[in-house]
Amino acid sequence: xxxxxxxxxxxxxFGYIPMGMTFGVLFQDLGYQWYFxxxxxxxxxxxxxxxxxxxLLSAGAGLTEVFISTFMLNFRHVxxxxxxxxxxxxxxxxxxxxxFGLTDETYSLVTTIRPPNEVSExxxxxxxxxxxxxxxxxxxxxxxxxxxxxxxxxxxMDFALTALFIVLxxxxxxxxxxVMPFVIATxxxxxxxxxxxxxxxxxxxxxxxxxxxxxxxxKGKSYG
Amino acid sequence: MVDTEHLILFIVxxxxxxxxxxLLPFVIFQKQSKHPLMSYIAKYAPPMIMSILVLYVLQxxxxxxxxxxxxxxxIATTVGVHLWRGNSLMSIFAGTSLxxxxxxx
Numbered sequence: 001x002x003x004x005x006x007x008x009x010x011x012x013x014f015g016y017i018p019m020g021m022t023f024g025v026l027f028q029d030l031g032y033q034w035y036f037x038x039x040x041x042x043x044x045x046x047x048x049x050x051x052x053x054x055x056l057l058s059a060g061a062g063l064t065e066v067f068i069s070t071f072m073l074n075f076r077h078v079x080x081x082x083x084x085x086x087x088x089x090x091x092x093x094x095x096x097x098x099x100f101g102l103t104d105e106t107y108s109l110v111t112t113i114r115p116p117n118e119v120s121e122x123x124x125x126x127x128x129x130x131x132x133x134x135x136x137x138x139x140x141x142x143x144x145x146x147x148x149x150x151x152x153x154x155x156x157m158d159f160a161l162t163a164l165f166i167v168l169x170x171x172x173x174x175x176x177x178x179v180m181p182f183v184i185a186t187x188x189x190x191x192x193x194x195x196x197x198x199x200x201x202x203x204x205x206x207x208x209x210x211x212x213x214x215x216x217x218x219k220g221k222s223y224g
Numbered sequence: 225m226v227d228t229e230h231l232i233l234f235i236v237x238x239x240x241x242x243x244x245x246x247l248l249p250f251v252i253f254q255k256q257s258k259h260p261l262m263s264y265i266a267k268y269a270p271p272m273i274m275s276i277l278v279l280y281v282l283q284x285x286x287x288x289x290x291x292x293x294x295x296x297x298x299i300a301t302t303v304g305v306h307l308w309r310g311n312s313l314m315s316i317f318a319g320t321s322l323x324x325x326x327x328x329x
Contacts, residue, residue, distance in 0.1 A: 015312070015313050015316070018317075032228075032231060033228075036231060036235070039235060040235055040238075043235060043236075043239040044235065044238050044239050044242055045242070046238075046242045048277070049238055049241075049242055050238075053234070053238060056234075057231070057234065063233060063234065063237050066234055066237050066238055066241070067237050067238075067240070067241045068241075070237070070238045070241035070242055071241040071244065071245055073277075074241065074242050074245040074246070075245055075273070076245075076269065076270055076273045076274075077242075077245040077246045078245055078246075078248050078249050080246075080249075080270075081246060081247075081248065081249030081250050081253075082249045082253055082262055082263075082265075082266045085249065085250065085253065085254055088250070095250075099243075099246050099247050099250055100243055100246060100247075102246045156320070156323045156324035156326075156327035156328065157320065157324060159295075159298055159319065159320045159323040159324070160316055160320040162278070162281045162282065162298075162299070162302075162319075163298070163302040163315065163316040163319040163320050164312075164316055165274060165277040165278045165281060166278055166299060166302050166303060166306075166315075166319070167302065167306050167312045167315050167316060168274045168277075168312075169271070169274045169275050169278055170303065170306050170307070171312070172270055172271035172274050172275075173271065175271075176267070176268075176271050180268070181268045181269075181271040181272040181275070182271060182272070182275050184268075184272055185271070185272040185273075185275035185276050185279075186275060186279065188272075188276070189275075189276050189279040189280075193279075193283060197283075200279075200280055200283060201276065201277075201280050204276045204279070204280070205272075205273055205276055208272045208273075208276065209265065209269060209272070212264075212265065212268050212269070212272065213261075213265070216261070216264055
């Protein structure tokens with residue numbers, strides 16, 4: 001089982017450790033102690049939210065804004081959960097952790113791979129989630145240490161986040177092969193950027209989902 | 225800037241907000257998982273949100289400025305490598321290292 005898990009999670013390791021390190025380096029640039037980067041990796045365990053945290057911390061955002069923007073940024077996880085309601089089994093500590101650790105990457109693994117015959121599905125996913133989080137926490141910690149000790153030019157490193165989102169859009173396109181969601185998203189973003197640019201992310205996601213539901217209402221229930 | 229108390233509250237709030245988004249569907253929709261509207265949103269929301277995130281992180285780029293060519297080159301590299309090899313990590317590394325190189329050289 002362990003051998004399988006190492007094989008399946010290696011791509012995630014190559015993503016999480018450098019990404020976590022990027023986060024750690026940028027985070028300690030703000031002037032906080034390194035162990036808070038570790039703590040954030042353990043408690044929050046959400047890449048994009050932690051990167052957003054750097055922006056929010058340096059902008060001195062209020063806690064209400066932090067809650068709303070994190071909630072909206074991670075709101076996509078609601079739709080992840082919807083598609084694996086059965087997969088994660090009965091309630092218990094194991095399921096609580098599985099749900100807690102439902103990142104983009106963990107989701108993509110548990111929806112793609114199957115555990116070896118002799119292993120229970122939930123136990124397998126539990127170890128995968130745990131291993132993935134370990135990579136992430138190690139990355140966050142190393143970055144915060146390394147960045148504090150060694151002179152390290154981080155300029156442009158945060159492009160990794162942009163690249164990640166671009167890659168995810170391409171993957172979404174490969175899955176769905178329909179223009180509609182991309183058009184709705186682009187138009188919603190343009191409208192919100194024009195009228196309400198200070199809350200672009202929250203606004204665009206809400207407007208696009210509203211548009212999506214409206215389209216379905218007009219097209220009738222046969223659609224989708 | 226270095227205010228530990230605020231940082232701890234910040235982490236608690238972000239932890240709660242993140243966990244709630246992951247917990248919510250399991251708490252609320254466990255029994256309605258078959259509803260057509262749910263599967264419709266579940267199908268179309270992820271590509272929409274990913275697209276919005278790309279536009280979100282790029283909104284600060286001034287495309288009338290010549291230096292935005294660096295960003296465009298890094299985006300093109302990321303997309304190109306991804307369409308070529310389909311390996312997410314390779315695409316991300318290629319785009320990011322090119323961007324860092326262009327920016328720092």
